[in-house]
Amino acid sequence: MSKKPTKATITFDNDANSIELPMLSGTAGNDVIDIRNLGKHSVFTYDPGFMSTAACQSNITFIDGEKGQLLYRGYPIEQLAEHCDFLEVSYLLMHGELPNATQKTEFTSVINSHTMLHDQLSNIFRGFRRDAHPMAVMIGVVGSMSAFYFDAMDVYNPQHRIISAHRLLAKIPTIAAWSYKYNLGQPFMHPKNKLNYAENFIHMMFATPCEEYTPNPILARAFEKILILHADHEQNASTSTVRLVGSSGANPFASIAAGIASLWGPAHGGANEATLDMLEEIGDVSRIDEFIKRAKDKSDSFRLMGFGHRVYRSMDPRAAIMQKTCYEVLDELGLHDDPMFKLALKLEQIALEDDYFVSKKLYPNVDFYSGIVMRAMGIPNSMFTAIFALARTAGWIAQWSEMNADPEHKIGRPRQLYTGETRREFVPIGKRK
Numbered sequence: 001m002s003k004k005p006t007k008a009t010i011t012f013d014n015d016a017n018s019i020e021l022p023m024l025s026g027t028a029g030n031d032v033i034d035i036r037n038l039g040k041h042s043v044f045t046y047d048p049g050f051m052s053t054a055a056c057q058s059n060i061t062f063i064d065g066e067k068g069q070l071l072y073r074g075y076p077i078e079q080l081a082e083h084c085d086f087l088e089v090s091y092l093l094m095h096g097e098l099p100n101a102t103q104k105t106e107f108t109s110v111i112n113s114h115t116m117l118h119d120q121l122s123n124i125f126r127g128f129r130r131d132a133h134p135m136a137v138m139i140g141v142v143g144s145m146s147a148f149y150f151d152a153m154d155v156y157n158p159q160h161r162i163i164s165a166h167r168l169l170a171k172i173p174t175i176a177a178w179s180y181k182y183n184l185g186q187p188f189m190h191p192k193n194k195l196n197y198a199e200n201f202i203h204m205m206f207a208t209p210c211e212e213y214t215p216n217p218i219l220a221r222a223f224e225k226i227l228i229l230h231a232d233h234e235q236n237a238s239t240s241t242v243r244l245v246g247s248s249g250a251n252p253f254a255s256i257a258a259g260i261a262s263l264w265g266p267a268h269g270g271a272n273e274a275t276l277d278m279l280e281e282i283g284d285v286s287r288i289d290e291f292i293k294r295a296k297d298k299s300d301s302f303r304l305m306g307f308g309h310r311v312y313r314s315m316d317p318r319a320a321i322m323q324k325t326c327y328e329v330l331d332e333l334g335l336h337d338d339p340m341f342k343l344a345l346k347l348e349q350i351a352l353e354d355d356y357f358v359s360k361k362l363y364p365n366v367d368f369y370s371g372i373v374m375r376a377m378g379i380p381n382s383m384f385t386a387i388f389a390l391a392r393t394a395g396w397i398a399q400w401s402e403m404n405a406d407p408e409h410k411i412g413r414p415r416q417l418y419t420g421e422t423r424r425e426f427v428p429i430g431k432r433k
């Protein structure tokens, strides 16, 4: 294997002195050019969208976009989705190792002891219109947690970070489920701690005070896989938002609320809801070509929802697992002839044979099938991104904690390429054109 470079040199096409910069290597993935001192040479780099910029070091998640590989603390996502439950994966993301039996029991017990919300928090929901989008409600309620759980918000205190992380992980399913119940006008269902994390959420979503409700174990397991697949994903837009907000020392609840806000966008976590809306708009296999044509038309802002990814240049490994989960859930529910699923399969097949998608390496991503699974489970489109936020809270708190535990971390403050007016003198209103 060729020797790794230890430095990079920037030369200029005028007589300016060249600049030598150190190179840094991780345990996997691309090496980086350390440009932290570049500003001293009166020059910045320019990378809107961070297409080629590492904003931090992290030990949590690694994606190989070429191979379609996703690792949480080194473990392949396929193995974790197959063998773990969501709290095990959350523990792994937070602590770096899978829990042993004792650690798992203790962690589960701690999370179960925090699943209830402060009784006055339920009033926050009532400030919203009944038809408020669940993501709007979650942003508001999670942000307001800093007005209730402020006894452990010193971000530089490791014990406070753990307590707030536990509170967020434990309460986010209750908040998400209550956002849905509020939409329906049904009473909030309190968590039942004898149920596991996924069953508890499904119970709070679909149970009513009027009769006993037992979550379908096949659906609960499928839902747990959805949570595991969505738990973390390197420095995506919402995770980078959590880090940037948290870098100012903002409390964990404000930081996670900001992450939920970023995730809502249809280019990011909102794509699962947008994918289902798109499939419903396409409606029939006969109309697929019309939408493929639109997706390729530069003058049309339409994009094929659930396709493409900033990092994956091959199939998103989560999409493959989600497709398999889709089959399992539709079979369990006797919906294998589900027209939406058949439409999705046909759309995927056509797109993957189309030169535009092949040449641009646009493959289905995690959002392409997740909406179909959740719709089949009776979850409304408007709750898909809320469930994405529920799952990603595990990754967000792990990333937020990693940043705050790093004594070298600084407040995030990007620079810019200024293209505005240079200095000019004030013009009194009587002399303006």
Ligand code: SDX
Pocket (backbone or CB within 6 Å): 230, 232, 233, 235, 236, 237, 266, 267, 268, 269, 271, 295, 296, 302, 303, 304, 305, 306, 307, 308, 309, 310, 311, 360, 362, 365, 366, 367
């Ligand atoms: C998630 O970052 C993460 O890790 C995100 C995520 C996570 O777990 O956190 O994986 C979750 O957000 C998955 C992505 C969900 N979004 C969608 O499914 C929305 C549809 N996809 C696109 O908006 C787009 O693919 C993005 C936003 C996902 C990625 O966009 P990039 O990397 O900025 O790529 P780009 O917009 O520069 O596109 C490159 C080319 C462009 O064409 P050219 O200008 O080169 O001619 O591909 C085209 C784009 O027009 N393109 C698409 C397309 N996606 C990209 N054309 C049609 N349909 C699409 N879906």
